[in-house]
Amino acid sequence: MYAEIVFPLPFRKAFTYLIPEEFEPYALKGVRAVAPFGKRTLTGFIINTSRETSVTEKIKPIIDILDDKPIINDKELKFYEWLSDYYLSSLGEALRLAVPYGSDIESKRKILIDSEFCRKLFDEEKDKKSTRAKILKELINRTEINQNYLRKIIGKKNIYSQLQTLKRKGAITIVDDVEARR
Structure with missing residues (x-):
């Protein structure tokens, strides 16, 4: 059907x-x-x-x-x-x-983090001012972060390719977190 x-x-x-x-x-x-x-x-x-x-x-x-x-x-x-x-x-x-407002569902993209692996990648990063280094620095002391919040604190709208690279390396997992809208 x-x-x-x-x-x-x-x-x-x-x-x-x-x-x-x-x-x-x-x-x-x-x-x-x-x-x-x-x-x-x-x-x-x-x-x-x-x-x-x-x-x-x-x-x-x-x-x-x-x-x-x-x-x-x-x-x-x-x-x-x-x-x-x-x-x-x-x-x-x-x-x-x-x-009623708040009774519908929406998704937020969440990043689950392997912080030890992110620290290793950050230490290996040559250009500490690069977008990837900024992302890794934010991920080091976290276990998860909202993707939109990460964009905001990094100051870049397009971090998709950087996140996909980190995902392929196994440093992060990206999931859609479905929740009721507030």
């Missing part, structure tokens, strides 16, 4: 996801589902389900279903469709208004 999911993002289209067998009884129109979206994990609303799909690219599976039964019915869905058209927003953004 497949689900059409809208997210609280400025996209005026639904995205197709595979419904794992264990979620099929709960994957109903009007329930919230947690699904991968690019590099993040987001909460969206299932607005339709079907046995077949015309989508040809790889379809990712839903990670979780948050509700036991639909929290919006067909009549309310039609209202939110009208609301999104009237205010020129996406259906997902309009549906965000249907649930």
